[in-house]
Amino acid sequence: MKGKVIVVTSGKGGVGKTTTSANIGTGLALIGKKVALVDADIGLRNLDVVMGLENRIVYDLVDVVEGNCRLKQALIKDKRYDGVYLLPAAQTKDKTAVTPQQMKKLCDDLRVDFDYVIIDCPAGIEQGFKNAIAGADEAVIVTTPEVSAVRDADRIIGLLEAENFTSPKLILNRIRPSMVKRGDMMDIDDVIDVLAIDLLGVVPEDEKIVVSTNRGEPAVTDPESRAGEAYRNIARRIDGEAVPLMNLEVEEGFFSKLKRIMGLRK
Amino acid sequence: MASNPAIIKGTKDGLRIILDPEIPFGTIVSFLEEKFQANPGFFSGAVVTLEYGGRKLSREEQTEIQELIARNNLLLTETDDGRDEIPTMVKNNPGSDETLFLFRAVRSGQTVTYPGHIVVVGDVNPGSKLIAGGNIVVLGNLRGVAHAGAAGDEGAVVAAYRLQPTQLRIGDIISRPPDGPEEESHIPEVASIKDGFIVIEPYNANRSWQPDKKSV
Numbered sequence: 001m002k003g004k005v006i007v008v009t010s011g012k013g014g015v016g017k018t019t020t021s022a023n024i025g026t027g028l029a030l031i032g033k034k035v036a037l038v039d040a041d042i043g044l045r046n047l048d049v050v051m052g053l054e055n056r057i058v059y060d061l062v063d064v065v066e067g068n069c070r071l072k073q074a075l076i077k078d079k080r081y082d083g084v085y086l087l088p089a090a091q092t093k094d095k096t097a098v099t100p101q102q103m104k105k106l107c108d109d110l111r112v113d114f115d116y117v118i119i120d121c122p123a124g125i126e127q128g129f130k131n132a133i134a135g136a137d138e139a140v141i142v143t144t145p146e147v148s149a150v151r152d153a154d155r156i157i158g159l160l161e162a163e164n165f166t167s168p169k170l171i172l173n174r175i176r177p178s179m180v181k182r183g184d185m186m187d188i189d190d191v192i193d194v195l196a197i198d199l200l201g202v203v204p205e206d207e208k209i210v211v212s213t214n215r216g217e218p219a220v221t222d223p224e225s226r227a228g229e230a231y232r233n234i235a236r237r238i239d240g241e242a243v244p245l246m247n248l249e250v251e252e253g254f255f256s257k258l259k260r261i262m263g264l265r266k
Numbered sequence: 267m268a269s270n271p272a273i274i275k276g277t278k279d280g281l282r283i284i285l286d287p288e289i290p291f292g293t294i295v296s297f298l299e300e301k302f303q304a305n306p307g308f309f310s311g312a313v314v315t316l317e318y319g320g321r322k323l324s325r326e327e328q329t330e331i332q333e334l335i336a337r338n339n340l341l342l343t344e345t346d347d348g349r350d351e352i353p354t355m356v357k358n359n360p361g362s363d364e365t366l367f368l369f370r371a372v373r374s375g376q377t378v379t380y381p382g383h384i385v386v387v388g389d390v391n392p393g394s395k396l397i398a399g400g401n402i403v404v405l406g407n408l409r410g411v412a413h414a415g416a417a418g419d420e421g422a423v424v425a426a427y428r429l430q431p432t433q434l435r436i437g438d439i440i441s442r443p444p445d446g447p448e449e450e451s452h453i454p455e456v457a458s459i460k461d462g463f464i465v466i467e468p469y470n471a472n473r474s475w476q477p478d479k480k481s482v
Binding site for chain 2: 151152154155157158159161162164193194196
């Protein structure tokens with residue numbers, strides 16, 4: 001059965017595309033799928049760092065496309081998580097080093113051996129973006145609940161719709177329920193009101209993401225991480241399971257905290 | 267590797283013609299003329315978006331290509347050249363009474379241009395632009411830029427279920443929302459020019475609303 005190629009994009013930089021790609025890719029492997037993670041951010045590669053695999057890079061995507069090596073030689077098998085493979089980007093070239101046609105061929109070669117191919121798209125709408133979407137079947141758009149990110153996401157959705165991506169899905173990242181409650185942050189409905197696409201998941205702001213990035217261990221593998229839990233759910237949804245949205249309101253009120261400290265509740 | 271002088275793509279909203287940025291203009295014109303003549307049945311009546319592909323066309327070139335399209339019976343609805351001027355097509359067809367209906371959202375970065383009236387059944391998101399020679403009606407949220415009466419008609423109106431544009435233009439007059447905390451409008455509103463200013467009034471279905479036009 002042919003694998004599915006999903007591009008993770010956003011328009012705006014810094015909203016969590018790489019983190020999302022690493023976590024949903026690893027999340028899918030944790031439920032038994034064989035996943036290829038492709039870093040399409042040539043020149044500013046990050047996916048290798050977030051996955052903790054930078055020391056194992058010998059060949060990269062540009063080498064494969066230029067014929068300097070075979071695809072299998074460039075793919076790094078993650079020894080910690082069964083089923084995760086990484087195709088890193090080149091750090092010394094830039095986005096003109098690859099064409100959309102080459103990316104499409106690469107994706108077609110990958111989908112033969114993998115259940116899912118997750119493409120980490122660079123920020124922007126230029127060549128890097130065009131390359132990243134060239135071989136993809138579906139698109140996942142990541143945005144944070146901020147006006148500027150939503151504006152850029154809307155632009156990207158418009159571009160994707162013009163390229164016949166019929167049903168892009170949304171991940172709302174770094175949401176802070178306490179700020180939403182105070183009215184200081186957009187909530188899910190405000191974002192969907194503008195973007196009008198299906199919601200794939202909501203990921204809460206979580207300090208553990210910073211820790212996991214620095215350690216090179218995706219938060220999805222950490223049972224204590226709220227963001228990790230959200231990503232685990234998203235992976236299951238991608239695989240077709242209907243998983244209800246997490247209850248994000250677990251932030252403790254004062255009395256709750258006091259009771260807990262006094263031993264009156266767990 | 268030879269590239270096509272122009273790429274013609276089919277989308278669910280009609281055809282998209284994307285001009286090659288490098289190939290000489292004359293070659294592109296001949297190429298398109300040939301294509302249209304070869305398949306009159308297919309192209310006739312088709313709705314077309316023209317993308318200049320990043321090349322700068324002179325006024326003459328723009329007119330030439332727009333006339334080429336019109337001559338072959340295609341309906342040009344958008345020219346995507348990212349420039350902020352009144353598109354030639356609108357200037358050249360003042361008083362057009364045709365209406366363009368869009369049954370989709372207009373997303374950030376998109377521009378819809380039409381010499382007549384534009385009706386959008388959907389939202390117009392911030393970062394997008396509607397430019398009409400006639401009136402603009404949005405059955406949804408209008409949050410982008412709307413320019414009605416773009417060929418100079420100050421009797422044109424802009425109406426929306428929720429009128430929250432980043433900028434409103436009617437004829438030659440530009441107006442923007444007041445600074446300060448946003449007052450959300452929860453009722454349909456109509457913007458028109460009265461005494462030289464853009465005025466926004468609630469749309470009341472009971473009251474018969476008439477534009478301030480001399481000839482109706």
